[in-house]
Amino acid sequence: MAAAHNQNNDQNVLHPHISPTSMYLKVGGALFGLTILTVIAHQFHEALGAFNALVAFGIAAIKAGLVLLYFMHLKDDNNMNRVIFASGFFFLIVLLLFSVVDIASRALEVSPL
Template identity: 70%
Template sequence: MAHHNHEHNDANVLHPHITPMSTYLKVGGALFGLTFLTVIAHQFHHQMGAFAAVVAFAIALVKAILVLLYFMHLKDDTNINRLIFASGFFFLAVLLFFSALDIWTRVVEISPL
């Protein structure tokens, strides 16, 4: 029986990335902290006015990036998988854009009934 050396870098072989538990705890702590920050920001939404939505979305974006990079392991993934994942967000943005465009360009009609 021939012994095969599986030490080579084959693109089709899965190489798991082991993330230390301390990293997950730090990211989890950051997510809890950002959630707490969201609650605090909500307390001042009247003072911030329209800027309150920008703050809320910015905090949510940071939280989403942390989840994508560490819990979904995109940090250690290949560029093609990152591109495929990002394409979903691109098409979501296209959907939202055309939905908003549809609403913004509607003509107000008054019912004759």
């Protein structure tokens, strides 16, 4: 009876996600590399023109994804936490889209000066 009781309690214990140090070093190296890539992309901001922001946001999204997956352990977590994080990003995108639509729909005013 005691063995069955202990077996049920073992299922409810939270086990930490133990990851090898080499994985953290690889992800950290990738984050440093992407940071350097961001600085290099900034050097070419005139050549990139309108795509400058798109490149910067793309690199930032990749870095955020690495941090979420590996350092915040979403890769090993359950799907409910992934849905919660994804809903936060969804509402951030909705907020940004409303801002873009608001700015794009404004009437152009010419200064009398």
